[in-house]
Amino acid sequence: MRTLPVFLLVALCASSVLCKPTQEKKDRVHHGKHLSDHKHDDSQDFQYDHEAFLGKEEAKTFDQLTPEESQERLGKIVDKIDGNKDGFVTDVELKDWIKHTQNRYIYENVNKHWADYDDNKDDRISWEEYKNTTYGYIPGEEFYDIADKDKETYRKMMIRDERRFKASDKDGDMIATRDEFTAFLHPEEYDYMKEIVITETIEDIDKNGDGVVNVDEYIADMYTPEAGEPEPDWVKTERQQFLDFRDMNKDGKMDRSEISHWILPHDYDHADLESKHLIFESDKDKDGKLTRKEILDNWNMFVGSQATNYGEDLTRRHDEF
Numbered sequence: 001m002r003t004l005p006v007f008l009l010v011a012l013c014a015s016s017v018l019c020k021p022t023q024e025k026k027d028r029v030h031h032g033k034h035l036s037d038h039k040h041d042d043s044q045d046f047q048y049d050h051e052a053f054l055g056k057e058e059a060k061t062f063d064q065l066t067p068e069e070s071q072e073r074l075g076k077i078v079d080k081i082d083g084n085k086d087g088f089v090t091d092v093e094l095k096d097w098i099k100h101t102q103n104r105y106i107y108e109n110v111n112k113h114w115a116d117y118d119d120n121k122d123d124r125i126s127w128e129e130y131k132n133t134t135y136g137y138i139p140g141e142e143f144y145d146i147a148d149k150d151k152e153t154y155r156k157m158m159i160r161d162e163r164r165f166k167a168s169d170k171d172g173d174m175i176a177t178r179d180e181f182t183a184f185l186h187p188e189e190y191d192y193m194k195e196i197v198i199t200e201t202i203e204d205i206d207k208n209g210d211g212v213v214n215v216d217e218y219i220a221d222m223y224t225p226e227a228g229e230p231e232p233d234w235v236k237t238e239r240q241q242f243l244d245f246r247d248m249n250k251d252g253k254m255d256r257s258e259i260s261h262w263i264l265p266h267d268y269d270h271a272d273l274e275s276k277h278l279i280f281e282s283d284k285d286k287d288g289k290l291t292r293k294e295i296l297d298n299w300n301m302f303v304g305s306q307a308t309n310y311g312e313d314l315t316r317r318h319d320e321f
Contacts (some may be wrong), residue, residue, distance in 0.1 A: 033314065125175070160200070
């Protein structure tokens with residue numbers, strides 16, 4: 001049996017009574033990702049746009065290029081973004097590209113471990129391949145090298161994994177493509193996995209098994225007091241948050257709808273806003289989409305280079321003097 005993936009080991013620890021509960025606040029809320037840590041102020045520089053369009057690490061790479069190299073590579077990216085090859089980049093295509101760059105670390109992680117699960121090398125991962133790799137190969141004897149006291153925990157984990165695998169499997173054949181397997185490993189990143197994220201959250205927190213979360217279960221998920229320890233102020237604040245905002249219908253508990261509002265808030269869609277911004281600033285004929293030429297004509301908004309950064313440095317130095 002191969003080593004269990006990290007996320008399973010973490011899950012096992014979280015569910016075991018032998019693991020000491022954290023004394024720090026847990027954050028189960030899946031916030032919308034910010035595209036860059038830089039301030040979005042085009043009058044100062046385009047660093048926010050660069051990191052939004054390329055991703056933080058790739059933007060650093062472009063900063064080292066000459067303007068000619070930067071434009072050449074941007075042209076190749078535009079060809080990738082234009083999925084239907086009609087010669088135009090729409091806001092939907094641009095938004096999908098931005099989301100892809102922002103989640104690149106997820107795709108790279110999946111690709112890194114893909115071969116561990118794809119035993120027959122068909123570029124697909126079946127449930128049987130995943131189960132055998134993760135839990136063991138002997139039919140009817142899963143977890144054969146695990147102590148008896150832990151077998152029930154692992155059995156529950158396998159059942160939970162199988163349910164999530166089915167949810168991520170769009171065509172129902174229990175054989176995952178890379179995208180489906182990514183949804184299995186990172187369900188919070190996919191809209192169609194929303195219900196399984198809510199279900200798993202309830203199972204994690206709902207200790208009395210009634211299918212809802214009361215205030216004590218809500219607090220217990222993020223805080224376990226030491227004997228004689230006074231309740232910290234932040235815990236008192238969380239209790240009030242539950243009463244004022246989490247329990248929207250004021251029935252003393254959170255149901256699926258209220259848990260959805262809590263852990264999957266309707267944040268701004270940063271990728272959508274940025275795609276519309278880039279199109280507005282580059283769309284010369286105002287037809288709502290971009291040609292390859294329109295993007296390359298405004299290349300320094302999309303990507304950086306040594307020249308643009310050097311120019312920004314000169315401006316800053318001049319201002320300082």
